[in-house]
Amino acid sequence: MREVLERWLGADARVVDALSDEELGELHAALVAARKRQAAALAAASAEALRQMPAPLRARFGEIVGF
């Protein structure tokens, strides 16, 4: 857990050392949930943005964004 958080937040993130194992577990869970929410929101927003684009441009911009 500590190693995972250090990888995400930076090995020099001293705050990881200041939290108990239980608190680290909650930080880990909050970060995992935030990453999932952000990925899902970004995918949904990108799809909706493509839908809003004029049809002739849609395929080209879909390639750029990676959809």
Add this chain to the structure above:
Amino acid sequence: MGRDLATQAELVKLARALDTTPDEVSFAGSLDHRDIRRLRERVVDALYEEHRATFGRIAMITRLLPTPLNVRITLRAFPPLLAARIAGEMAPDRAAELVNRMPIEYLADGCLHLEPRRAAPLISHIHPDRVVAVVQELVARGEYVTIGHLLDAATERIVRDVAAVISDEALLRIGCYAESDTQLTTAVAALPPERLRGIVASAVGGPPELRSAGLALIARLADDELRARLAEYAAESDDEALTRLLHTAIDDGAVPELLTLFAALGEHTQRRVLTLPALTDPDVRTQLTKAVTAHPLESNVTFMP
């Protein structure tokens, strides 16, 4: 800022960075507010870096589309959190073009997720009237934590324009949540003297939370001359108001801030303050003695009469 206020504000900002509620980040409540801030900055960077390439590609597309179409797509497709992160990847003048055409309410929502480190170049390109309108919207929502957070990104012009249209109470609450003492000092210094006198009077004559906010604001100023000037304004109050300020400092754990304010006064004013009858109260003297022991004054004037 008092430790509790600072910790509460940082927990709110950490929760927003994680797109969750303050209850969900209570695990960080045991940390010092500076450590919570460092944690939040790492969290923001981690979440930002994870999709930075996508944010960059979306920002690139906005360069190829006309502004009205960009605005329409942004409003229909992107929640404010994502829009704020994508804005960080756009050229500031291009992002400002979009911002200048978006509804104030959407921009205010986006401010909750802006990081001053990335937002400063963008904010400096936005039309000042729109910045003021967004701040007014945030004040109407009671979002003092957010405005204080973004104070680091504000220019002196913005500070002056905003100060001209919002209340003394709002300014005090914003100052309470400012992150940087240096930027807070710059912002306060940008206000005209008569406004500063009015703000101090509103704090001293206001309810306890405003008195606390005023003490915190004056104590945090990084400019000795400015701190002394505001402290003198506060000391112009009558004995009744100064006694209320004294009791608020004791009740809210803001005696160190009160002592900083007292130390900034000129000797003549210090002598007048020391004649306050409340300072002969044994309970008050005990509280002050404890605080003076824990936080010795830099000046050689004793606080006790």
